[in-house]
Amino acid sequence: MRKILNIYKLGIKEIYSLLRDPVLMGLIFFTFTIAIYSVAHGVQTELNNASIAIVDEDRSSLSSRISGAFLPPYFKKPDMIELSEVDPGMDAGRYTFVLDIPPDFEADVLAGRQPQIQISVDATAMTTAGNGTVYISSIVQAEVTKFLGRSSGEVALPVDVQIRSKYNPNLDSSWFLAMMQIINNLTILAIILAGAAVIREREHGTLEHLLVMPVTSGEIMLAKVWANGLVIVLSAVLSLQIVVQGVLDIPIHGSMWLFAFGSAIYLFAVTAMGITLATLATSMPQFGLLSIPVFVVMNLLSGGITPLESMPQALQDIVQLLPSTHYIKFAQAVLYRGAGLEIVWPQLLATAGIGLAFFVFALFRFRAALASAR
Incomplete structure (x- = not known):
């Protein structure tokens, strides 16, 4: 005691x-x-007001749909730039992401030729770069799927993925x-x-x-x-x-x-x-x-x-x-x-x-x- x-x-x-x-x-x-x-x-580790620029070399209905799909709060309003402005813009730190839509993109999609879109990423912002790339890929895929569904009637996906986030539902x-x-x-x-x-x-x-x-x-x-x-x-x-x-x-x-x-x-x-x-x-x-x-x-x-x-x-x-x-x-x-x-x-x-x-x-x-x- x-x-x-x-x-x-x-x-x-x-x-x-x-x-x-x-x-x-x-x-x-x-x-x-x-x-x-x-x-x-x-x-913040999630994507918020990321700066993005788009090089639209196709200037089609589909490329316009994709450009208009990048909205707040995830992205700022996209800047429409020329291909020659990509490197200077990223070197100056004005853009975290640059999306390059190639010529004849819509025509290639409709013909089933699987064209490629280039995404340039400033990976010095590591977390934003990783999360943003996933967001951009999802947005592009969603807009292409909607466009094809409107053009050919309906596109049936083989798998319907349902995401359930536990403990932190809004991430x-x-x-x-x-x-x-x-x-x-x-x-x-x-x-x-x-x-x-x-x-x-x-x-x-x-x-x-x-x-x-x-x-x-x-x-x-x-x-x-x-x-x-x-x-x-x-x-x-x-x-x-x-x-x-x-x-x-x-x-x-x-x-x-x-x-x-x-x-x-x-x-x-x-x-x-x-x-x-x-x-x-x-x-x-x-x-x-x-x-x-x-x-x-x-x-x-x-x-x-x-x-x-x-x-x-x-x-x-x-x-x-x-x-x-x-x-x-x-x-x-x-x-x-x-x-x-x-x-x-x-x-x-x-x-x-x-x-x-x-x-x-x-x-x-x-x-x-x-x-x-x-």
Whole structure:
């Protein structure tokens, strides 16, 4: 009971210390409010107002139908240009797509000769280029099919494909980006706050005060873990309820309590990682430089931005040792698909096991740092 009381009181001290730090409190507020809103509205992966030009060398009824099919909000009004203007226009960045309809296109279509339309794409805008090419191909195919149906009576397609998008029926990228931004920011803040707590003790000289108190290094570290973890979990839950559900009007399908429980397990590992980095650094700037590559690599390779299946097999095996890999699977299953504990327990168990290993190593490093401070 004495150890539990020590951990509780030291944790309360950590929370008071954090509340009195305007910089860190401002960082927490910005990270879970403005940063979430700006990313959800400012970053778009779907096609929106893409610039397109059309070279109509056929000037037929069919080519006019195709030219008139590119409409907002996916495309801007097409610019009708000559063939000699294609390269200068794309070099200057005025057009993302250029559609070249060849001469005698309509006549070749009616004769069944399968003519080709060239689509030139500015692939520097990678996401827009990939999505836009699919949209353009679909639009051209649809207009040609309608034209042939009008000319020859009816065109029977061999397959009727019905697309059903689950969990995000409008394919709105803000639904994905808002919640993934909370998950990524949760990782960053956990490392920063836990590490900053240790660095702050050292810079303010209060670490020496702790050393003369009847507390162990394990109690000191557990207090920092639960206090900073509690602040981050509460901030993430409030951000989901107020910013995501309230302001952005994005539905959350799963249990908020299950998400908070899984986040607490994950933060047990990540805050321990932050304390480990703080024992390696001697100042706050040094800690910041040391932590940047850690959470950047964790976010990029955890499967939240790019699918794990697209990575080399060796890298897929390595990232299984990161707690963020299992946590992102858990968070996406709960928040996006409404999964229950019976589905996500393997991810929670893996996160807890990796977190325990990180905590043991962090405790070893923290004890060594306290011994050197005596």
